[in-house]
Each structure stands twice: as C-alpha cells, then as structure tokens.
Amino acid sequence: MHIDLDATFAALADPTRRAILARLATGEATVTELAAPFAMSQPAISKHLRVLERAGLISRSRSAQRRPCRLNAGPLQEATAWLAAYRDHWAESYQRLDNLLDELRATEETAAGEPAEAEGGDRA
Amino acid sequence: MHIDLDATFAALADPTRRAILARLATGEATVTELAAPFAMSQPAISKHLRVLERAGLISRSRSAQRRPCRLNAGPLQEATAWLAAYRDHWAESYQRLDNLLDELRATEETAAGEPAEAEGGDRA
Numbered sequence: 001m002h003i004d005l006d007a008t009f010a011a012l013a014d015p016t017r018r019a020i021l022a023r024l025a026t027g028e029a030t031v032t033e034l035a036a037p038f039a040m041s042q043p044a045i046s047k048h049l050r051v052l053e054r055a056g057l058i059s060r061s062r063s064a065q066r067r068p069c070r071l072n073a074g075p076l077q078e079a080t081a082w083l084a085a086y087r088d089h090w091a092e093s094y095q096r097l098d099n100l101l102d103e104l105r106a107t108e109e110t111a112a113g114e115p116a117e118a119e120g121g122d123r124a
Numbered sequence: 125m126h127i128d129l130d131a132t133f134a135a136l137a138d139p140t141r142r143a144i145l146a147r148l149a150t151g152e153a154t155v156t157e158l159a160a161p162f163a164m165s166q167p168a169i170s171k172h173l174r175v176l177e178r179a180g181l182i183s184r185s186r187s188a189q190r191r192p193c194r195l196n197a198g199p200l201q202e203a204t205a206w207l208a209a210y211r212d213h214w215a216e217s218y219q220r221l222d223n224l225l226d227e228l229r230a231t232e233e234t235a236a237g238e239p240a241e242a243e244g245g246d247r248a
Binding site for chain 2: 005006007009010012014015018022025076077079080082084086087
C-alpha cells in the first residue's frame, strides 16, 4: 500500500479523529459505537471516518451489514518512523553541542592554570 | 509552552514543511538558506515558515538582522509521544490476538487426540 505522509499527518490534525483512532486501537467498532462518546451527529462522524479511510488509517468491511471499522497500523508506523529519524538527528545536534561545550570547558581549565594532564599532550 | 497537537500535525502535513524541519534539525538557517533547495519563491517559503512558527515548531530571532530560524523539539516530542502511546496499544492488541491463537491451537491439538496434559484439567 502506498502511504501518503501528507494525508496521514492531515488526518491526525483533529482531536475527534485522534480519539477515533485511539478507540480503534482497542479493537474494531461500528460507526454507531464510534459516534457514541461524541456530541456529534453520525454524518459528522462518518465524514471523519472518510478522511481516516482515504489516509489508509482505517478500513471498513464491504460485505458485512455492520461494516465495522478497523485500524491499519501502516501509516502510523510511517509517521512514527519519520518523527523518529528526525528526533535522532535532533539528539545528535545536542550531542555535538555537548561535545563542543566539553571541549570549551577543557580549554578554559587549561587556560586558568589547571593541570592539563594527558589531554593537552595528545596534539602532535 | 502550550503544545497544540492539531497545529503540530497540520504543520507536518506538507512535504516542504517537513523538508524545512529536516534541514533545521542540522542547525539554524536563514529564510534565504531554507528557500535555496526549493523551486519556490521566498514569500512562499515565508508562508510555510509562518505555519511552522504558529505551531511552535520553529522560532526566529527577533533582534538579529539575519533572523535565523531554529527548530523547537517540544511539539515533535509531543507528536512522537502520542503516536508511541498509540503504537503500544496496537502492539498489545496483537499480543492478545497471539495469545488467543495459542489457546485455539492448544484446544485443537487436544481435540485431535494429542495428550491434553495439565491444560484440560484446569477448568473446575
């Protein structure tokens, strides 16, 4: 299945749709069951479900009378992977900054007359 | 800082904005620098930057002439946390399904004449 990150993130940008996904994470449910906790008409819920379905986040049985909705994990995994890759990069930036601060601190200590020990002697 | 998940996910629902965030993960950059890799006018890039700024994903120095943009990790961490909580739940559903399948398999083996050992005797 082709996963469209634009559609995934756009679908996640609504509290009702996030609540529907959280509900479906516990198991499949009908439109009536999904609508129950919200002060919202069934057509309004159906509209949110269509957004989730187009984004590939949920699928609905075509044959059964009840047509229960179920969650598809794929797009959520892709979204998580994008954010995780990104967070790693961000963490690395912090690590580089930490290393730089350590170096600056070592240099300052040397300049202040602290014994440089082995660190200063490494440079040829 | 108040983090609005709706605004975060909406801001992420665009490939140019995701590319800008990926670029800023490597360090701060000016609007000109951010616009360079895109076949897009500077005003178009500025519009994307305003969306990212309103979502709290980036901030811009008010005082400096260059006004470089920098990344704010907070909203991305919140978005990752939401997805992670969700994924855990999803993984649990799979675990429950696995357990159920194991039980069914054990029952079938018993029905097929395999020695039932202790399992069958547990029911009072």
